[in-house]
Amino acid sequence: MRHIQQYRHIFAYLPGLLVAAAALSMVSRVTAQRDYRTASDEEHSTPAVDALKDALKIPVNDPNNKEELEFRKRVLQERVNALQGLRELYLALLQEWGDDLDREDPVTAIDRAVHEQVANRFTQILRDGLKSGNPDQQIAAANFLAEIGVKIRGPGAPRGLTSTLATDLIALLKDKRPEVVESAGRALGRVNPDPQAAAPALQGLLKSGSVIERRAAADALVSLIQVVEVLSKDKGGRGVKASGQDIIEIGQYVAQAAGTGLRDGDVVVRRRCALALQKAGASLGELISTPRAASTLPPPGRKLSDSEKKDIQDYQTEIQKEQADEAGLARALSEAGSELASLLKDPDPETRLVAARALAEMANAQTRFARQTESIPPLEPGASSPAPPSGPEASLRNALKAALPSLTQALRDPDVRVRLAAVTALEMLDRDAVVAVDALTRALQDRDIFVRWAAARALGNLDPAAGKVAVPQLAKLLFDPDLDPRLAAASTLEHYGNLAGAAVPELSRAVGVGDTEIRIAVIHTLEAIGPESRPAVSALAKALYSPDDRVRQTAAEALGRLGPLAQTALPALRKALDDPVGNVRKAAAAALIDITRKQ
Numbered sequence: 381m382r383h384i385q386q387y388r389h390i391f392a393y394l395p396g397l398l399v400a401a402a403a404l405s406m407v408s409r410v411t412a413q414r415d416y417r418t419a420s421d422e423e424h425s426t427p428a429v430d431a432l433k434d435a436l437k438i439p440v441n442d443p444n445n446k447e448e449l450e451f452r453k454r455v456l457q458e459r460v461n462a463l464q465g466l467r468e469l470y471l472a473l474l475q476e477w478g479d480d481l482d483r484e485d486p487v488t489a490i491d492r493a494v495h496e497q498v499a500n501r502f503t504q505i506l507r508d509g510l511k512s513g514n515p516d517q518q519i520a521a522a523n524f525l526a527e528i529g530v531k532i533r534g535p536g537a538p539r540g541l542t543s544t545l546a547t548d549l550i551a552l553l554k555d556k557r558p559e560v561v562e563s564a565g566r567a568l569g570r571v572n573p574d575p576q577a578a579a580p581a582l583q584g585l586l587k588s589g590s591v592i593e594r595r596a597a598a599d600a601l602v603s604l605i606q607v608v609e610v611l612s613k614d615k616g617g618r619g620v621k622a623s624g625q626d627i628i629e630i631g632q633y634v635a636q637a638a639g640t641g642l643r644d645g646d647v648v649v650r651r652r653c654a655l656a657l658q659k660a661g662a663s664l665g666e667l668i669s670t671p672r673a674a675s676t677l678p679p680p681g682r683k684l685s686d687s688e689k690k691d692i693q694d695y696q697t698e699i700q701k702e703q704a705d706e707a708g709l710a711r712a713l714s715e716a717g718s719e720l721a722s723l724l725k726d727p728d729p730e731t732r733l734v735a736a737r738a739l740a741e742m743a744n745a746q747t748r749f750a751r752q753t754e755s756i757p758p759l760e761p762g763a764s765s766p767a768p769p770s771g772p773e774a775s776l777r778n779a780l781k782a783a784l785p786s787l788t789q790a791l792r793d794p795d796v797r798v799r800l801a802a803v804t805a806l807e808m809l810d811r812d813a814v815v816a817v818d819a820l821t822r823a824l825q826d827r828d829i830f831v832r833w834a835a836a837r838a839l840g841n842l843d844p845a846a847g848k849v850a851v852p853q854l855a856k857l858l859f860d861p862d863l864d865p866r867l868a869a870a871s872t873l874e875h876y877g878n879l880a881g882a883a884v885p886e887l888s889r890a891v892g893v894g895d896t897e898i899r900i901a902v903i904h905t906l907e908a909i910g911p912e913s914r915p916a917v918s919a920l921a922k923a924l925y926s927p928d929d930r931v932r933q934t935a936a937e938a939l940g941r942l943g944p945l946a947q948t949a950l951p952a953l954r955k956a957l958d959d960p961v962g963n964v965r966k967a968a969a970a971a972l973i974d975i976t977r978k979q
Contacts, residue, residue: 425471428462435455457494463501466505470528473498473499499541506521506545510552518555518563518564519559525542526567526569526570540620546577549573562595565585573604578604586649598653609622624667631664634659642654642722647727654738677692677755703753707771710749717782721739724787729798732798743806746809749772777812781812784806784809784813787806788815790802791806791819800828814842837868854883855885858887858902863897863898873887873908874901878911887905891916896931899931903938904938920946921951932964936964937971947975
């Protein structure tokens, strides 16, 4: 193209036909002078493909000039006619044919017609191979499709050119040769087929195929959801696209089909079907929109204006519509919940792990749905939020509640990854995880830091009355070797408030141990416990001499909250009136007033 540009000042003085002839001559010289090069980052090109690529760059200076248009059409046709074999046709389709072949203009119309010829020749070769009856041809054609996936756009094929061969691949799933079926199943999962046809066919194969065929079907289900996920995240201007609705549709069909294989006698089939459900659950979680920030909604507790009511009603309608769209996928996942729970006892650790992660993804989606609903404020003061009696949140919640015993038992799994996935699911189940309180308490002693940390967070989601049995063990966690479990333990004890009184001795000791963040968190916990924190007054008084001014300030504030119960700290507070930091002096002064004033 650079060489062509050097001669454009000459072209301006020639009639249209001579311009085209000169351009053709230049294209030929550029092609002849060049070595082989790649047509994409992965594919090695050929001279015929390079010639087509250069022809696509021939400029049309005047789209109304018939000579220029005819020349472009003739050159492109010659270049396309020179393409030989499947590989060159494929490489030709990878070239830049324009950002939008559906655009209506004379140049695009020429390119579109030529591109369609290449696409038709390409698909016909593959279709002939799939229908040939020759296993070598069939397996090779299927493998080629599996390798290229959805790279190519096609005329009248919004799912991609290769998706037009899905029907032929589905037909091969009934072949009597397992190796042919295996190749067809693998390819089917990667060409972005219509899930209404592909998923039932794969589900049927899961029910009646050989082990090799069932594994291929399970693999295809995983690929179906992976492919559409990748397509949905492709923000480029060219290529096949997928929407959120596509993800929901494919995810629903995949979840329904994958449930069939969770009890399969082959461990690989079970594991891969569970993986398909995990990926479908993860896709659902990503699709659920984040609720509006509370600051953008009217504050609760006051009478709303008509415009504010309308805003809330519109927001409620928006949430309900989204949840209605996503309900099918949530329901399909829920129906597989009991089988996934059963897999938590599978003899294969990898299968247990995938099942636990799938349940964790379902729990994440359920939590996100709940947050959406909870974010809708009531229209009248004192009224409850308009939570629907049923919907995707309810179906997922019911399935997960049924899985709670298995998730609880999984906290004893010998594989740390399974334990972590199970405790993560329990954490996201909030107060529904109350039945696991004893198991979560034991998990605070787990040898893995992440399990201990997640267990402490999960206990923080429980009602304090139920979680208080964990207080002694949470208190011990305040001295964990790692900061994160310590902070989580302090936060959970703070949430329990006066029900965490049994932790005061350990909290008193923790006031003077560790870095600033944990010491401040411990002091806040003592504040939340209230009068039962009186035995910690001495430790809080000592904290007034900490080298960190934030610790000194927080300790003074906590002593002030205890009021007359903190009398023994008065000498230290008086000294704090001379602290070099103003905020500490101010906190100490306020504490002295609150402790000494008459009640």
